Amino acid sequence: MSDFKVTVLGNGSAVPTAHQHPSSQIVKMTDMQLMIDCGEGTQMQMIKYGIKHRNLDHIFISHLHGDHYFGIFGLISTFHLFGRDTPLHLYAPSELKDLIGHQLRVSHTTLRFPLIFHSLEETGNKPLLVHKNYRVTTFPLFHRMPTWGIKISMKNEDLRIDKGFVASFNPTIEQILKIKKGEDFKSEKGVLFKNEEITLPPKPALSYVYCSDTAFNESLIQYLENATLLYHEATFDNTMEEMAAEKQHSTSEQAAQIAKQSNVGKLLLGHYSARFEDLSALLTQAQSIFPETLLSEEGKTYEIGI
Amino acid sequence: MSDFKVTVLGNGSAVPTAHQHPSSQIVKMTDMQLMIDCGEGTQMQMIKYGIKHRNLDHIFISHLHGDHYFGIFGLISTFHLFGRDTPLHLYAPSELKDLIGHQLRVSHTTLRFPLIFHSLEETGNKPLLVHKNYRVTTFPLFHRMPTWGIKISMKNEDLRIDKGFVASFNPTIEQILKIKKGEDFKSEKGVLFKNEEITLPPKPALSYVYCSDTAFNESLIQYLENATLLYHEATFDNTMEEMAAEKQHSTSEQAAQIAKQSNVGKLLLGHYSARFEDLSALLTQAQSIFPETLLSEEGKTYEIGI
Numbered sequence: 001m002s003d004f005k006v007t008v009l010g011n012g013s014a015v016p017t018a019h020q021h022p023s024s025q026i027v028k029m030t031d032m033q034l035m036i037d038c039g040e041g042t043q044m045q046m047i048k049y050g051i052k053h054r055n056l057d058h059i060f061i062s063h064l065h066g067d068h069y070f071g072i073f074g075l076i077s078t079f080h081l082f083g084r085d086t087p088l089h090l091y092a093p094s095e096l097k098d099l100i101g102h103q104l105r106v107s108h109t110t111l112r113f114p115l116i117f118h119s120l121e122e123t124g125n126k127p128l129l130v131h132k133n134y135r136v137t138t139f140p141l142f143h144r145m146p147t148w149g150i151k152i153s154m155k156n157e158d159l160r161i162d163k164g165f166v167a168s169f170n171p172t173i174e175q176i177l178k179i180k181k182g183e184d185f186k187s188e189k190g191v192l193f194k195n196e197e198i199t200l201p202p203k204p205a206l207s208y209v210y211c212s213d214t215a216f217n218e219s220l221i222q223y224l225e226n227a228t229l230l231y232h233e234a235t236f237d238n239t240m241e242e243m244a245a246e247k248q249h250s251t252s253e254q255a256a257q258i259a260k261q262s263n264v265g266k267l268l269l270g271h272y273s274a275r276f277e278d279l280s281a282l283l284t285q286a287q288s289i290f291p292e293t294l295l296s297e298e299g300k301t302y303e304i305g306i
Numbered sequence: 307m308s309d310f311k312v313t314v315l316g317n318g319s320a321v322p323t324a325h326q327h328p329s330s331q332i333v334k335m336t337d338m339q340l341m342i343d344c345g346e347g348t349q350m351q352m353i354k355y356g357i358k359h360r361n362l363d364h365i366f367i368s369h370l371h372g373d374h375y376f377g378i379f380g381l382i383s384t385f386h387l388f389g390r391d392t393p394l395h396l397y398a399p400s401e402l403k404d405l406i407g408h409q410l411r412v413s414h415t416t417l418r419f420p421l422i423f424h425s426l427e428e429t430g431n432k433p434l435l436v437h438k439n440y441r442v443t444t445f446p447l448f449h450r451m452p453t454w455g456i457k458i459s460m461k462n463e464d465l466r467i468d469k470g471f472v473a474s475f476n477p478t479i480e481q482i483l484k485i486k487k488g489e490d491f492k493s494e495k496g497v498l499f500k501n502e503e504i505t506l507p508p509k510p511a512l513s514y515v516y517c518s519d520t521a522f523n524e525s526l527i528q529y530l531e532n533a534t535l536l537y538h539e540a541t542f543d544n545t546m547e548e549m550a551a552e553k554q555h556s557t558s559e560q561a562a563q564i565a566k567q568s569n570v571g572k573l574l575l576g577h578y579s580a581r582f583e584d585l586s587a588l589l590t591q592a593q594s595i596f597p598e599t600l601l602s603e604e605g606k607t608y609e610i611g612i
Contacts, residue, residue: 022380041347041350044347073376074328074373106401
């Protein structure tokens with residue numbers, strides 16, 4: 001099982017239904033988790049699907065339509081009431097900072113933990129977050145207000161060691177770690193093995209891209225190219241292309257088209273309009289263009305990579 | 307079945323649990339419904355329990371702790387997206403007005419319907435709402451910030467007509483309506499019946515009172531006296547009296563005590579702390595003082611009166 005995966009907490013759009021909550025998801029990595037978007041009720045969805053507060057220190061808000069951020073007030077309040085004292089980093093359009101401040105004043109709340117706000121407008125092309133083996137970057141989407149796509153790339157810098165070599169020469173754990181970092185190896189008999197003789201390149205980098213909300217636009221391909229998993233909105237079906245254009249959303253076919261042109265590994269659809277009782281048409285339409293398409297389901301976890 | 311009842315949508319306190327949502331309830335009358343408080347997720351609870359938007363034109367917010375108002379943004383947004391064009395009256399502490407305005411600006415929303423804001427600070431002792439046969443008034447509670455109790459009184463001014471008289475003299479519908487309003491009746495043979503000979507007084511007035519959040523204080527009795535049904539917070543149990551005093555909440559026993567001293571008909575407990583997995587101790591403690599106590603359950607509807 002991969003240690004890079006995403007749990008969908010909400011895949012509805014502006015109006016919730018009995019089965020679709022507003023946007024939110026949790027991206028899990030080895031020792032941490034990130035939240036992307038935080039629609040109303042996200043904290044209840046976390047309880048329902050067993051998402052813990054631990055190691056959740058970074059929240060990204062794609063844009064300021066209510067179905068992507070109305071849950072942030074309650075989540076922050078709950079962190080506070082649970083006695084959190086570690087910093088929470090919030091990456092969002094700048095206007096959210098004042099709105100949260102206003103709400104905290106109105107409810108007479110002085111947070112017990114540092115809330116560190118990062119304005120998406122100010123980060124430009126710089127990665128929002130850089131870690132040993134992953135990085136988070138953003139890019140502009142095409143919606144009715146400033147909206148950001150989010151890309152999480154996970155890179156394992158370690159070389160893969162040749163199994164035949166290990167079986168023959170039985171290096172120690174310490175030696176193996178050094179070889180994975182690029183060092184040569186000298187056997188007990190004094191034979192030198194150059195690093196490139198006994199290693200293979202690192203595993204390919206994995207990446208997850210979140211695109212919601214956006215109209216179809218080919219200029220996104222540069223950011224989506226070769227992503228392992230793409231979550232893309234499919235608010236409408238193919239009969240509603242005009243409405244999608246007007247509201248700057250995508251149809252299922254457009255989501256599949258951008259996935260295909262970007263050569264992604266898999267496509268995960270979401271942000272479904274409340275009008276669909278049955279989502280199978282969205283899936284069929286998308287799969288006719290890009291067969292590796294899945295319908296996201298709330299509460300379900302998707303591996304990013306193998 | 308009475309046409310005056312309350313459906314509890316959320317009876318949790320500051321932190322939600324798997325079974326307890328933040329405060330909200332719907333009071334239903336013959337041709338209308340009112341909402342009291344609107345915690346996060348209220349619109350999803352409305353969907354879950356089949357509460358329609360129709361005839362919901364008045365929302366009351368008791369105070370500005372998040373668990374009593376974080377759902378108002380999403381509910382207003384959903385009304386807007388559903389194309390509502392009739393006025394919505396919001397009765398709340400004045401600071402909520404600016405906060406809603408701020409949120410609407412941030413999310414680029416111009417409401418399609420008139421949102422008519424009534425500051426609770428400004429209404430003083432005047433009823434918030436007066437209708438043919440009910441009225442809504444507020445009174446101050448004892449909490450860490452300005453907080454209002456809400457009382458809905460339903461009065462049927464119509465006299466009750468004597469059934470024996472109806473059977474004997476067979477008055478027309480029109481005559482019955484006039485008698486109920488206090489008119490005398492003249493029979494076909496010209497015999498005059500004075501109104502008081504053929505009627506009984508109107509049914510007793512019914513009233514519902516909502517008290518959340520508040521510390522115990524006997525000065526509340528004047529507002530609670532003889533209420534048909536009292537919803538009262540019982541955030542803590544009797545072992546936590548000190549904490550209740552510090553946080554200006556009530557224990558289950560204090561809720562029962564004020565119900566008893568106010569001679570209410572029934573007491574409905576709510577606003578339970580998330581720490582209780584089992585609520586039966588709260589009930590037992592309250593019933594030892596005031597036997598006519600019930601534990602509120604989410605999604606359940608309680609008759610106000612017979």
